[in-house]
Amino acid sequence: MARERTTATPYLLAMPGWIWLAAFFVVPIIGMLWMSLMTGNIVTGFQPTFNFGVYPQVIATYWEQILRSLAYGLCATLLCIAIGYPLAFWIAFHGGRNKATYLLLLLLPFFVSQILRTISWKFLLADNGVILGTLKSAGLLPDGAHVLSTSTAVVFGLAYTFLPFMVLPIYAVLERVDHRIVEAAHDLYASRIQAFVRVVLPLSLPGLFAGVLLVFVPSSADYVNASVLGGTHNTMIGNIIQSQYLVNNAYPVASAITFVLMAILLVGIFSYAKALGTEQVMEVQAK
Amino acid sequence: MATTTTEETPVPQEPSTRGGGAAIALEGVAKAYRSGHGTIDAVRQVDLTIEQGEFFSLLGPSGCGKTTTMRMIAGFEEPTSGVVRLAGEDVTGVAPNRRDVNMVFQSYALFPHMSVADNVAFGLKRKKVAAVEITRRVTEILELVELGDRAKYKPAQLSGGQQQRVALARALVNRPSALLLDEPLAALDLKLRQAMQIELKRIQREVGITFVYVTHDQGEALTMSDRIAVMNKGVIEQLGTPAQIYETPATRFVAGFIGTSNLVTGVVARGVGGYSRLDYSDGQQVLVRTDAISGEHVLVTVRPEKIHLGKHQPGTDLSRLRGTVREVVYMGSTTHYAVDTAQGTGMTVFQQNVSDASNLAERGDTVWLSWRPEHSYALPS
Incomplete structure (x- = not known):
């Protein structure tokens, strides 16, 4: 009796989590899959007609936005690596006693809603706003220069939004790298750059892998940055899904796009994991 | 009894007769750390000459400055004042990767993502030694530390004693002018530690490289060393052969610390x-x-x-x-x-x-x- 209880305990403890996932993830996903195969409209109602044709139809219509989303996501991810890796490295190796403070500073923007933060970027980057206005009056930028409503603004906005998701996993891995290992590399004739490339970077790959997933997936699917900072030429697939759902009430189309995006991201993630070596992924999962 | 070792050859009393001159010289070396309001003198004043091929120990309680002294030889710390010489050449201010000494860390500090062979080959690759030569020397050194069959393993798959020998091989394979060992046996259990003491001495005799050995274990220092510097509070209290240190302690501290x-x-x-x-x-x-x-x-x-x-x-x-x-x-x-x-x-x-x-x-x-x-x-x- 006692033995049965001990073997069942972990499963019972995991139960709330499983129920949560089933109720709020698995059921809606199946519901959406079902919805994508329906036809009809909001007035007359939707009937299940197994309309698989909606899939080639949405790909043909929205391939441009899909590609743009992936490109923006990729650019934002690369930007996050470029900014976030040195930041994580510095906090982990040179943060000293103030590591916790630096991490808190990094997370501080999360205390303000994402939409508000993105809107404040709109003010900052406005054609005659604090940054561009000052540069223009100083003669450093031509009068016609603008940042808003460009792909640059959207990519920077995405990188800004998701930067902490890149820094934190890299930091977590670097923090555990024994400093003596880096010293050992120096001792064995490695320059600072060689020690980084041969020892620190390989050891931080699991964190980098996690960071890329955490930034690339949500930034590819993001719609806030594109709608606030982008213009009509910078529409991302997230904006399409949002408008098809909430404006056009075209539920089957919106569901189909969602699944296309999900499929592309899943295929992308698995080929990425394969390329990096499953060992690294397992290590990430083990954490 | 203190100087009795299990080897056949007697411990040389005058290492300077071996020739080759001083491998390492510290001249008036001091190291102070800034801490809070004042400074802490980790090493006050150390003058030291270590001969070529000598097994030299820095012995003392924790906080006596022995590890700081070694790290200044390796180049991880720069002395506040004084000069560090390797083979007569002033290396003060020279980066660790440009010094011809290698270190065996207390925690071994093996590269966890590399195989044993890659760990050992690391230094030779940085020195751009030819691939064939690297393979030959790695194989040779792994045989010396009796790990020839573990070349493909990752460090995590080895026991503590085996990891210790990989760390030793990784340093020795570069044939440095001196090997610096920072309490390398501290993490091993007693039996293994005693076996490794004999093993280390055998390896040192075979390769003929100068060993600088940092330890707080007086038994270890007495067993293995040609000469010992007993350190306390940042200064050398006594420098001599194990027999001299044991039989004629120069200060009350040495008398109390050794035996x-x-x-x-x-x-x-x-x-x-x-x-x-x-x-x-x-x-x-x-x-x-x-x-x-x-x-x-x-x-x-x-x-x-x-x-x-x-x-x-x-x-x-x-x-x-x-x-x-x-x-x-x-x-x-x-x-x-x-x-x-x-x-x-x-x-x-x-x-x-x-x-x-x-x-x-x-x-x-x-x-x-x-x-x-x-x-x-x-x-x-």
């Missing part, structure tokens, strides 16, 4: 041909080789195994103290006696359990302790 020492205080009564005599009541006396003048207070050391314990009063040519046996501890090959002497000093005496020495004294017995004058040394008190 067990008995300390006897007294006033010099008069000198007797190079010896001074300290008189006590009832014919008790301590003879010591010192130039102290009559009336001077001195502190005299004597090792527990040099003392003879007996029932009868010894001759006047020996130091002799009377006392009562407080404790008898049978240790197998020896018996340890704790004796309270008449003038109040507690003495520890080790007696070999040889065939005719059965049960010399029991608890509560009155005994005479005696030792030859040349076995005690006067320390500045």
Whole structure:
């Protein structure tokens, strides 16, 4: 009796989590899959007609936005690596006693809603706003220069939004790298750059892998940055899904796009994991 | 007994006769760390010459500056003042990767993502040694540390002792002018540690590289070293061969840190041909080789195994103290006696359990302790 209880305990403890996932993830996903195969409209109602044709139809219509989303996501991810890796490295190796403070500073923007933060970027980057206005009056930028409503603004906005998701996993891995290992590399004739490339970077790959997933997936699917900072030429697939759902009430189309995006991201993630070596992924999962 | 090792060749007493000159020289080296409001002097003043091919130990309690001294030789710390020389060349301010010394870390610091062979090859690859040569030398060194069959393993798949030998091989394969070992055996259990002590000494003899060995374990230092520098509070208290350090401790700290020492205080009564005599009541006396003048207070050391314990009063040519046996501890090959002497000093005496020495004294017995004058040394008190 006692033995049965001990073997069942972990499963019972995991139960709330499983129920949560089933109720709020698995059921809606199946519901959406079902919805994508329906036809009809909001007035007359939707009937299940197994309309698989909606899939080639949405790909043909929205391939441009899909590609743009992936490109923006990729650019934002690369930007996050470029900014976030040195930041994580510095906090982990040179943060000293103030590591916790630096991490808190990094997370501080999360205390303000994402939409508000993105809107404040709109003010900052406005054609005659604090940054561009000052540069223009100083003669450093031509009068016609603008940042808003460009792909640059959207990519920077995405990188800004998701930067902490890149820094934190890299930091977590670097923090555990024994400093003596880096010293050992120096001792064995490695320059600072060689020690980084041969020892620190390989050891931080699991964190980098996690960071890329955490930034690339949500930034590819993001719609806030594109709608606030982008213009009509910078529409991302997230904006399409949002408008098809909430404006056009075209539920089957919106569901189909969602699944296309999900499929592309899943295929992308698995080929990425394969390329990096499953060992690294397992290590990430083990954490 | 302290200098007895299991090797066949005797420990050389004068390493400088080997030729080759000084491998490492520290000239007036000091290191101060800034901390909070003031500074902490980790190393106050160290002057040191380590000969080519020598097994040299830096011995001392934690915080004595021995590790900082080694890290200054490696280049991980820069001295606040003074000069570090490797093979005569001033390397002060030179980065670790440009110094021809390699370090074996206490935690081994193996690269966890690399195989044993890649770990060992790391230094040679950085030095751009030809691939064929690297393979040959890695194989050779792994054979030397008896890990030839573990080349493909990752460090995490090895035992502590094996990881230790990988760390050693990784440093040795570069044939540095000196190998710096920072308490390399501290993480191993006693049996393995003793085996590795012999192993390290064998490897050092085979490769002939200068070893600088940092340890807080006096037994380890005595067993392996050609010479030892005993450090305390940032300075070298005594520098000498293991026998010199053990038999003739120069300071009270060394006497207390290395092995067990008995300390006897007294006033010099008069000198007797190079010896001074300290008189006590009832014919008790301590003879010591010192130039102290009559009336001077001195502190005299004597090792527990040099003392003879007996029932009868010894001759006047020996130091002799009377006392009562407080404790008898049978240790197998020896018996340890704790004796309270008449003038109040507690003495520890080790007696070999040889065939005719059965049960010399029991608890509560009155005994005479005696030792030859040349076995005690006067320390500045």
